[in-house]
Amino acid sequence: MAKQKIVVKVTMSGDKKSRKALKIAVGISGVESASFVGSDKDQIAVTGEGIDSVELTRLLRKRVGYTELVSVGPVEDKKPAESKPAESKPAAVQMQFPPYDYYYPGYGGYYYAVY
Numbered sequence: 001m002a003k004q005k006i007v008v009k010v011t012m013s014g015d016k017k018s019r020k021a022l023k024i025a026v027g028i029s030g031v032e033s034a035s036f037v038g039s040d041k042d043q044i045a046v047t048g049e050g051i052d053s054v055e056l057t058r059l060l061r062k063r064v065g066y067t068e069l070v071s072v073g074p075v076e077d078k079k080p081a082e083s084k085p086a087e088s089k090p091a092a093v094q095m096q097f098p099p100y101d102y103y104y105p106g107y108g109g110y111y112y113a114v115y
Contacts, residue, residue: 003075006046006053007037011066021064028056047075 008025012018018036025034025046032048046056053072060067 001049003032003047003049004051004072005075006051006056006072007043007070008046008053008057008060009038009043009068009070010060010064012042012064017064021060024059024063025056028052028059043070 010018010021012021018041021044022034022036025031025044028046028051030048030050030052031046034044034046037043037045044060053069057067057069
Protein backbone atom coordinates (compact mmCIF):
# COMPACT_ATOMS: atom_id res chain seq x y z
CA MET A 1 0.00 0.00 0.00
CA ALA A 2 1.07 3.55 -0.62
CA LYS A 3 1.07 6.35 1.88
CA GLN A 4 -2.02 8.49 1.85
CA LYS A 5 -3.02 11.86 3.21
CA ILE A 6 -6.49 12.44 4.62
CA VAL A 7 -7.80 15.90 5.49
CA VAL A 8 -10.91 16.25 7.66
CA LYS A 9 -12.61 19.43 8.79
CA VAL A 10 -13.77 19.26 12.40
CA THR A 11 -15.94 21.77 14.23
CA MET A 12 -14.02 22.26 17.47
CA SER A 13 -15.19 24.67 20.15
CA GLY A 14 -12.12 25.05 22.30
CA ASP A 15 -8.65 23.80 23.02
CA LYS A 16 -9.86 20.71 24.87
CA LYS A 17 -11.91 19.51 21.89
CA SER A 18 -9.02 20.08 19.49
CA ARG A 19 -6.63 18.03 21.65
CA LYS A 20 -9.25 15.29 21.89
CA ALA A 21 -9.73 15.25 18.10
CA LEU A 22 -5.98 15.01 17.49
CA LYS A 23 -5.69 12.20 20.04
CA ILE A 24 -8.47 10.25 18.29
CA ALA A 25 -6.82 10.77 14.89
CA VAL A 26 -3.45 9.50 16.11
CA GLY A 27 -5.04 6.48 17.78
CA ILE A 28 -6.28 4.93 14.53
CA SER A 29 -4.17 2.10 13.13
CA GLY A 30 -1.80 3.00 10.32
CA VAL A 31 -1.45 6.67 11.25
CA GLU A 32 2.11 7.98 11.18
CA SER A 33 1.44 11.67 11.78
CA ALA A 34 -1.41 14.10 12.34
CA SER A 35 -1.39 17.89 12.40
CA PHE A 36 -3.66 20.91 12.26
CA VAL A 37 -3.89 22.69 8.91
CA GLY A 38 -6.00 25.42 7.38
CA SER A 39 -6.34 29.11 8.07
CA ASP A 40 -8.41 28.60 11.23
CA LYS A 41 -6.62 25.41 12.31
CA ASP A 42 -9.95 23.63 12.05
CA GLN A 43 -8.71 20.88 9.74
CA ILE A 44 -6.68 17.82 10.66
CA ALA A 45 -4.26 16.30 8.12
CA VAL A 46 -3.50 12.63 8.79
CA THR A 47 -0.80 10.70 6.91
CA GLY A 48 0.00 6.99 6.96
CA GLU A 49 -0.62 3.65 5.31
CA GLY A 50 -3.93 1.78 5.23
CA ILE A 51 -5.97 4.40 7.10
CA ASP A 52 -9.74 3.97 6.90
CA SER A 53 -11.03 7.47 6.17
CA VAL A 54 -14.65 6.53 6.89
CA GLU A 55 -13.71 5.12 10.30
CA LEU A 56 -11.73 8.27 11.12
CA THR A 57 -14.66 10.50 10.18
CA ARG A 58 -17.14 8.35 12.09
CA LEU A 59 -15.07 8.39 15.30
CA LEU A 60 -14.54 12.15 15.16
CA ARG A 61 -18.27 12.76 14.60
CA LYS A 62 -19.15 10.49 17.50
CA ARG A 63 -16.68 11.89 20.04
CA VAL A 64 -15.96 15.50 19.03
CA GLY A 65 -18.64 16.99 16.82
CA TYR A 66 -19.50 17.70 13.21
CA THR A 67 -16.79 16.34 10.90
CA GLU A 68 -16.49 16.70 7.14
CA LEU A 69 -14.14 14.63 4.96
CA VAL A 70 -12.28 17.17 2.79
CA SER A 71 -9.82 15.09 0.77
CA VAL A 72 -8.15 11.70 0.45
CA GLY A 73 -5.09 11.24 -1.74
CA PRO A 74 -1.52 9.99 -2.00
CA VAL A 75 1.31 11.76 -0.19
CA GLU A 76 3.27 14.02 -2.49
CA ASP A 77 7.03 13.48 -2.29
CA LYS A 78 9.05 16.65 -2.18
CA LYS A 79 12.06 16.20 -4.45
CA PRO A 80 14.69 18.86 -4.98
CA ALA A 81 14.66 20.23 -8.54
CA GLU A 82 18.38 20.01 -9.15
CA SER A 83 21.11 19.38 -6.64
CA LYS A 84 24.42 21.18 -6.87
CA PRO A 85 27.61 19.57 -5.65
CA ALA A 86 28.15 20.49 -2.04
CA GLU A 87 31.15 22.63 -1.26
CA SER A 88 33.28 21.34 1.54
CA LYS A 89 33.51 23.71 4.45
CA PRO A 90 35.76 23.25 7.45
CA ALA A 91 33.91 21.82 10.40
CA ALA A 92 33.15 24.28 13.15
CA VAL A 93 34.94 23.49 16.38
CA GLN A 94 32.81 23.78 19.45
CA MET A 95 34.49 24.05 22.81
CA GLN A 96 33.09 21.87 25.52
CA PHE A 97 33.41 22.94 29.09
CA PRO A 98 33.20 20.53 31.98
CA PRO A 99 29.91 20.66 33.88
CA TYR A 100 29.82 22.84 36.94
CA ASP A 101 30.24 21.02 40.21
CA TYR A 102 28.41 23.06 42.77
CA TYR A 103 29.41 22.42 46.33
CA TYR A 104 26.87 23.03 49.03
CA PRO A 105 28.33 22.64 52.49
CA GLY A 106 26.17 20.50 54.68
CA TYR A 107 24.66 21.97 57.75
CA GLY A 108 25.89 20.61 61.05
CA GLY A 109 23.53 18.67 63.22
CA TYR A 110 21.53 20.78 65.61
CA TYR A 111 20.94 19.27 69.00
CA TYR A 112 18.38 20.48 71.41
CA ALA A 113 17.54 19.33 74.85
CA VAL A 114 14.05 18.21 75.78
CA TYR A 115 13.16 19.11 79.36
